[in-house]
Amino acid sequence: MTSLAIAANGLRKSYGDKVVLDGVDLAVPEGTIFSLLGPNGAGKTTAVKILSTLVSADPGTGSIHIGGHDLAVDPQAVRGAIGVTGQFSAVDGLITGEENMLLMADLHHLSKREGRRVAAELLERFDLVEAAKKPASTYSGGMKRRLDIAMTLVGSPRIIFLDEPTTGLDPRSRHNMWQIIRELVSDGVTVFLTTQYLEEADELADRIAVLNDGRIAAQGTAEELKRLIPGGHVRLRFTDPAAYRSAASALRETTRDDEALSLQIPSDGSQRELRSLLDWLDSAGIEADELTVHTPDLDDVFFALTSGTTVPNQPKEAVR
Amino acid sequence: MSAFSLALRDSSTMLRRNLLHARRYPSLTLNLLLTPIMLLLLFVYIFGDVMSAGIGGGGRSEYIAYLVPGLLLMTIGSTTIGTAVSVSNDMTEGIIARFRTMAIHRGSVLIGHVIGSVLQSIASVVLVGAVAVAIGFRSTDATVLEWLAAFGLLVLFALALTWIAVGMGLISPNAEAASNNALPMILLPLLSSAFVPVDGMPGWFQPIAEYQPFTPAIETLRGLLLGTEIGHNGWLAVAWCLGLTVLGYFWSTSKFNQDPK
Numbered sequence: 001m002t003s004l005a006i007a008a009n010g011l012r013k014s015y016g017d018k019v020v021l022d023g024v025d026l027a028v029p030e031g032t033i034f035s036l037l038g039p040n041g042a043g044k045t046t047a048v049k050i051l052s053t054l055v056s057a058d059p060g061t062g063s064i065h066i067g068g069h070d071l072a073v074d075p076q077a078v079r080g081a082i083g084v085t086g087q088f089s090a091v092d093g094l095i096t097g098e099e100n101m102l103l104m105a106d107l108h109h110l111s112k113r114e115g116r117r118v119a120a121e122l123l124e125r126f127d128l129v130e131a132a133k134k135p136a137s138t139y140s141g142g143m144k145r146r147l148d149i150a151m152t153l154v155g156s157p158r159i160i161f162l163d164e165p166t167t168g169l170d171p172r173s174r175h176n177m178w179q180i181i182r183e184l185v186s187d188g189v190t191v192f193l194t195t196q197y198l199e200e201a202d203e204l205a206d207r208i209a210v211l212n213d214g215r216i217a218a219q220g221t222a223e224e225l226k227r228l229i230p231g232g233h234v235r236l237r238f239t240d241p242a243a244y245r246s247a248a249s250a251l252r253e254t255t256r257d258d259e260a261l262s263l264q265i266p267s268d269g270s271q272r273e274l275r276s277l278l279d280w281l282d283s284a285g286i287e288a289d290e291l292t293v294h295t296p297d298l299d300d301v302f303f304a305l306t307s308g309t310t311v312p313n314q315p316k317e318a319v320r
Numbered sequence: 321m322s323a324f325s326l327a328l329r330d331s332s333t334m335l336r337r338n339l340l341h342a343r344r345y346p347s348l349t350l351n352l353l354l355t356p357i358m359l360l361l362l363f364v365y366i367f368g369d370v371m372s373a374g375i376g377g378g379g380r381s382e383y384i385a386y387l388v389p390g391l392l393l394m395t396i397g398s399t400t401i402g403t404a405v406s407v408s409n410d411m412t413e414g415i416i417a418r419f420r421t422m423a424i425h426r427g428s429v430l431i432g433h434v435i436g437s438v439l440q441s442i443a444s445v446v447l448v449g450a451v452a453v454a455i456g457f458r459s460t461d462a463t464v465l466e467w468l469a470a471f472g473l474l475v476l477f478a479l480a481l482t483w484i485a486v487g488m489g490l491i492s493p494n495a496e497a498a499s500n501n502a503l504p505m506i507l508l509p510l511l512s513s514a515f516v517p518v519d520g521m522p523g524w525f526q527p528i529a530e531y532q533p534f535t536p537a538i539e540t541l542r543g544l545l546l547g548t549e550i551g552h553n554g555w556l557a558v559a560w561c562l563g564l565t566v567l568g569y570f571w572s573t574s575k576f577n578q579d580p581k
Binding site for chain 1: 337423
């Protein structure tokens with residue numbers, strides 16, 4: 001309990017008849033990145049809104065502690081410990097980037113001099129010096145998001161909530177944002193990140209919880225989650241039905257897909273296993289038209305957990 | 321930091337933000353000034369002779385004197401439409417959500433809007449007053465004390481209408497709705513003693529015209545600037561102002577403290 005930055009028990013929230021969060025438990029140790037992963041409408045944003053004091057949880061929710069403060073008892077202390085960057089940019093578009101930063105400095109009660117120093121430093125760090133004197137409404141999506149995070153950092157919060165920080169960003173801006181998030185944690189900050197991108201959670205998070213229909217479907221490290229579902233395989237595809245049939249009868253331990261004329265052979269994808277498999281195919285005189293190696297990734301976990309029980313047989317594959 | 325100094329400091333930060341907005345984008349405030357100025361010129365130069373005959377002669381200059389106090393208060397009403405619009409606009413911005421998650425004085429967002437808007441109202445009153453003086457309005461024999469009281473009344477009236485306008489802005493989903501909801505701010509002066517005396521209106525309507533917030537304030541301002549009879553209007557005006565301020569304050573803060581959608 002001592003080193004948890006965020007501890008929430010039985011988080012509940014419904015809007016009218018619609019249950020958005022149905023008893024969600026969260027525990028995030030200090031100094032780690034926690035990712036709440038889920039499809040649109042899973043309740044990610046609602047969770048962030050509750051944890052960041054923006055909306056209140058429904059009665060029946062257990063205790064929520066953020067940075068050691070009880071959210072129900074002392075929301076103002078929670079606010080003092082956190083920084084939030086929401087899904088929709090929380091910048092004042094009518095004033096310049098620099099004025100936005102100074103506004104934050106004033107609201108954190110920094111002295112004029114300190115405020116200017118912090119603002120200049122963050123503008124520099126987030127590559128916004130050139131744009132500092134322009135109204136924030138003229139910024140590109142990536143710039144707005146950077147300004148947004150820079151504003152969040154003015155008060156040096158120990159716990160930062162990032163609600164889909166890379167949604168709508170181009171690949172370069174997304175990678176920049178990842179770099180920024182990694183730097184935050186290296187300073188000992190705790191990051192609570194929501195995302196609908198598995199790659200992002202895999203890339204950044206120490207622990208991942210998959211949220212589906214208002215419940216945590218699974219949680220653990222990326223590795224632990226990947227272990228939850230059936231392992232990898234090698235897939236052989238044929239164009240000639242006759243070749244397919246003879247291969248299928250020669251290879252015993254396979255899963256057949258007669259429609260696609262493809263065979264799946266369980267494999268961990270290691271070089272050694274691949275070589276012995278290839279040798280064996282050669283000796284059996286089987287020549288496939290296409291060979292792909294598939295290792296389970298978070299996509300599989302995600303689909304498995306958020307769409308009932310079946311793992312689709314066409315997830316992302318790497319063609320070798 | 322004590323609660324009071326926190327409130328003071330955060331509110332003044334929010335005020336600076338709102339004044340910055342007003343300075344960068346003055347068009348809304350200036351547009352809203354057009355209505356009272358156009359009405360002033362229209363009623364003086366186009367309808368002036370007829371209107372002055374209606375209030376018992378004395379010519380156009382007499383009617384300017386009659387008209388100006390009402391138009392100054394109408395200017396405040398018109399400015400507060402801008403308040404409702406900018407509050408409603410502001411609430412759709414992500415920055416407000418950010419403010420709500422910060423350890424700042426909760427009410428400072430609204431207080432900043434209110435003080436900023438009262439200052440804009442006063443600036444607008446000064447501008448419209450300058451136009452009135454330019455076309456011949458003169459305060460006949462007001463003492464320094466009466467000038468101060470007139471100024472105090474204008475500030476109090478602006479404060480009252482602004483808090484109500486903030487509430488109207490908060491319940492409006494967008495700028496158009498806010499501007500519609502705040503329409504009474506500029507319609508009420510038309511149904512007051514601003515343009516014609518209440519006794520000249522149909523009997524059944526007179527009580528409405530006489531006791532709505534604008535008429536007592538207009539009559540009081542008229543009395544202070546021109547020496548006409550104030551009577552019970554002074555107390556009525558102050559009561560309306562205080563009542564609307566308190567009502568608007570509680571209404572707005574309770575709306576603001578509700579969970580955002």
